[in-house]
Amino acid sequence: MSSEKDEAGTGKPPMRDALVAAAFRLFLERGYEQTTVDDIVALAGVGRRSFFRYFPSKEDVVFPDHERCLADMTAFLADGSDDDEPVGRVCDAARLVLRMYAENPTFSVQRYRLTRQVPGLRAYELSVVWRYERALAEYLRRRFAARREGILQADVIAAAVVAAHNNALRSWLRSDGRGEASTAVDHALAYVQSAFGAVPVPPVAERPEDVVVVVARRGAPLWRVVQEIEATLGRG
């Protein structure tokens, strides 16, 4: 094992990457459950104890960058101002996750195939996704603190955003990472935004003389009302 120095100032320990690479080689050629941690460390040429220094569990080696991504998302949500439209903000936060997947399409596709067929990994992925969802929900709870049903709305909208994101992400992964991932996700998130009323407003901002009048029957489905408004406002 060459004791390589950390080159070019990237703070990445090379050993960690070596373990991920060795793990995936074995997972792909003989399956996740058929690979023991001993196999991985043998191929990587390191001690078994070191594996658990970098990854708390065998499953963690399959999701090596989610911890960082979750931190990025939390920071992104904390950075926002109170002028941000909340639902749009959490949609943008979800796009951060997509970007991480899109950075390494082949790796992401391999991991997707792995998690699809190994129940243990699927369960682990659920707990990862759950943490993203919690981060979004906590943000929305703060932003909706004034609303009567803020907590409920926050949880539901966070779940919907995550579901839409995952739907688009998975369809992209199923296509072997061909095509542009972001368009599918944009489309899916737009659906959620339309359902929950918040639509990006950016371009039209300065024409205060334009006024829209909407007449709605009390008891009408809210989404129909929103659809009308969207149509009237000239987008959607």
Added chain:
Amino acid sequence: MSSEKDEAGTGKPPMRDALVAAAFRLFLERGYEQTTVDDIVALAGVGRRSFFRYFPSKEDVVFPDHERCLADMTAFLADGSDDDEPVGRVCDAARLVLRMYAENPTFSVQRYRLTRQVPGLRAYELSVVWRYERALAEYLRRRFAARREGILQADVIAAAVVAAHNNALRSWLRSDGRGEASTAVDHALAYVQSAFGAVPVPPVAERPEDVVVVVARRGAPLWRVVQEIEATLGRG
């Protein structure tokens, strides 16, 4: 260990129940992770091997009835006719889960406290919830097969229904199972139904003179407009 006969035709093996009882006694008095399977089988007076005959893993003993409940939900969804309103149907399916929790309030509350503080159990619960969500989503996918965005809508609505249900369920559990669980869930599910268009509408439907007029500046954030409408319509 008295070799009791199966009384009154309930198809329940007594050994299974004895294991659940022994497990929860130990979990509550010394914690989940501090209790080994050996402890459980010793208290229940059975062989260690028999534990894994009834429960595939130590975690399963905490959720002894979810398997049956999931089967009930699947059957319920399969039984429905094509005339059912789909979103209403999945909401009713979610209420089945609530009913299971409400059948044993004290047990449900104990389990809730346990899962809240043991990460491993939380992860396991996620995979249980995921299976419910999949069942709902599969049903909606079938019902929405004709829609352009049927798959996306099915996944998003299923996630929203589950999130709303869980939000209400947890608030009920946090109150130690006091009060009526169903009212909170009804309320939460009504919010989801209003967001996704299928509104029961029953009582208000016949008053076409109730009209809401909203005046909005073009370019105003749509979510602000929606907030006004929600307030005016008297929900939210």
Added chain:
DNA sequence: TCAGGCGTGGCACTCAGTGCACACCACCCG
């Protein structure tokens, strides 16, 4: 009475994960 199924128990084994002690290396300090 014997044959065969079934529920159960015991035993040994694999493997993930942990605690602990030790070795090595860099850097700092007197």
Added chain:
DNA sequence: CGGGTGGTGTGCACTGAGTGCCACGCCTGA
């Protein structure tokens, strides 16, 4: 220069979950 000192990698022994296998008792039907 010698001796701390902290971080990082390693070896070892141990716990505990989960599994495969086989043997035993029990019940049932031929």
